[in-house]
Amino acid sequence: MITLVKQETFKLLHKKSTYAVSATLLIIMTVFGVLTRNYPKYWGDPKGLFVTMFTGINWIVLFMIAACSSIIAMEFQYGTIKELLYRKYYRGQILVSKWITMLLYSIYFYVLAFVWSMLLKVVLFNNKFQLSDTYQPGHSVINSMWLGIVGSFLTVWLVLSLVLLLANIFKSTAAAISIGIIGYFALSIISNIMFVLMQKWDWLKWNPLNMMNLPSQLVSSSFHKMTLLSTPEMVVGSLVYTAIFMAISYVIFKRRSV
Amino acid sequence: MSDTILNVEHLNKNFGKKQVLKDVSFSVQTGHIVGLVGPNGAGKSTIMKAVLGLFNYASGTITIDGEPVSPTSHKAMDKVGALIEYPGIYPFLTGYQHLELFSKDSTSKDQIMDIVDKMKMDSYINRKAKTYSLGMKQKLGIALALVDRPKLVILDEPMNGLDPQANKDLRTIILDLAKQGTTLLISSHILSELEKLIDDLVVIDKGQIVYTKSMAELESGSKKLLVLKTSDDAKAKEILAQNNYQLDNGDKFAIVENDQTKMADVIKLLSDNGIDIDDVQHVHSDLETSLLNLLKNDKVKES
Structure with missing residues (x-):
């Protein structure tokens, strides 16, 4: 298994896009930081920006959706799936090694964005606010940031498990990426309707899109009145949905004829 | 194993x-x-x-x-x-x-x-x-x-x-x-x-x-042929047939070779009878020919 993860990492590290994406993330974060510092009137509160890792937290989702769909779909696209599968390894191992690689990649992104946020904070906003300042009632800036990262990580993986599944079904990056991105951003569009419908039909609160509100609920304690779920329920819900999507992926991948 | x-x-x-x-x-x-x-x-x-x-x-x-x-x-x-x-x-x-x-x-x-x-x-x-x-x-x-x-x-x-x-x-x-x-x-x-x-x-x-x-x-299962070109193919065929050589039924004038067939004997026989030989060729049926024959006679029916 370690060999397989090494091989997946080898491929990832030899793609130019891997480096381009990391650089892009840092550049975007820096640009938002500089704009907020120079034009605070238009760009709002630097604390809010810092908590979202200078918008990095949103970009990571996009980049991970692209990476997850490509790590599965590229093998079908390039015809390398045969070479991967006819070796001594089991099919399940091949798929799990890809998941592990993506898990490591997502952790790398969060660490990178976190470290860069700290740097930007020190360089651009050293005197503007302290990490211990209150951001939300009961939560300091750094605390809110951590909760945001944890919540985002769980919901991102809920989306990614769906993207990995779709890439597996459609064998195409385009389909998986579009549905993943639409799914992730659909929340903000339909959440109001969803909350209304949930008032009427209580069981709707268990739908996967509602789980995506986890990051907001972690920071703002009153949010559970909207989602109708306690925070632990949402954490478990996210994990269960992730596990279900992963399990379907696993079964499909094992049964596929190539 | x-x-x-x-x-x-x-x-x-x-x-x-x-x-x-x-x-x-x-x-x-x-x-x-x-x-x-x-x-x-x-x-x-x-x-x-x-x-x-x-x-x-x-x-x-x-x-x-x-x-x-x-x-x-x-x-x-x-x-x-x-x-x-x-x-x-x-x-x-x-x-x-x-x-x-x-x-x-x-x-x-x-x-x-x-x-x-x-x-x-x-x-x-x-x-x-x-x-x-x-x-x-x-x-x-x-x-x-x-x-x-x-x-x-x-x-x-x-x-x-x-x-x-x-x-x-x-x-x-x-x-x-x-x-x-x-x-x-x-x-x-x-x-x-x-x-x-x-x-x-x-x-x-x-x-x-x-x-x-x-x-x-x-x-070993395929035919080996000796393809001939002579000044008088009709007469040559007749002489060869009389001498117990097996002639091929194909388009070309050819003798089916077996272990006893010697090219020298054939040439001698024909030249003794006043027939000039213009060309002699050994022809083995190759994999392609054998395979095409095999698939043509193939008894597998489409289901």
Whole structure:
């Protein structure tokens, strides 16, 4: 298994896009930081920006959706799936090694964005606010940031498990990426309707899109009145949905004829 | 199980309602080069994929070196190298990186460079594969199949896209490998190329094995002809017939050769009778002819 993860990492590290994406993330974060510092009137509160890792937290989702769909779909696209599968390894191992690689990649992104946020904070906003300042009632800036990262990580993986599944079904990056991105951003569009419908039909609160509100609920304690779920329920819900999507992926991948 | 490396027994496979493999059984002897031939869509690639554990099959058994092979049982694959259909290539990696990626940890850099050298890929091995031509990709695919020095090599249409020199190089490599005890299962449409390599032949048509024999048997079973061109063919035929030579029924004037037929006797006989001989040719029926005859007389019915 370690060999397989090494091989997946080898491929990832030899793609130019891997480096381009990391650089892009840092550049975007820096640009938002500089704009907020120079034009605070238009760009709002630097604390809010810092908590979202200078918008990095949103970009990571996009980049991970692209990476997850490509790590599965590229093998079908390039015809390398045969070479991967006819070796001594089991099919399940091949798929799990890809998941592990993506898990490591997502952790790398969060660490990178976190470290860069700290740097930007020190360089651009050293005197503007302290990490211990209150951001939300009961939560300091750094605390809110951590909760945001944890919540985002769980919901991102809920989306990614769906993207990995779709890439597996459609064998195409385009389909998986579009549905993943639409799914992730659909929340903000339909959440109001969803909350209304949930008032009427209580069981709707268990739908996967509602789980995506986890990051907001972690920071703002009153949010559970909207989602109708306690925070632990949402954490478990996210994990269960992730596990279900992963399990379907696993079964499909094992049964596929190539 | 030392002399049979690959054993396929009663293999059946369906794609939906269509049965693509019907009770396929054959075995491959260690160290032999076996040709798998048949018309397009006969099931060659399907057999190879099943042997590589890429397919679920309805019934039957496949064993490599005594170990069973199926999509859930891949241990035997450690001894196998393969190129199926077209080479799978990552455009963002160089040729060398492909070999590095897919070779075993136990395969040394020298071994990798050895196959690069034999395939004459040195000049572009460190270039990204997206710049490769079809033939270069094909060579890389073959190199990937051979780099770990597997006991069993499965090559599907390996001559695809290769230039004549590369074709000749590949032939040398394959024959060398077989001499060292590697077993090869090769499918190809280029029968004239295959003929120069293989020890045994497995012919498949419409999902069924129609013929398995050694090349030696195939050759001995085919007619050898002595084609003649003379100043007076009609008279020559008459004289030869009177002297118990068997004449061929084909378009050309030819004697069917047997062990007793000596060209010198024929020439002497005709010249004694005042017939000038303009040309004499030995004609063996080649693999292509034998195969086409075989498939023409094939009793397999489409179901």
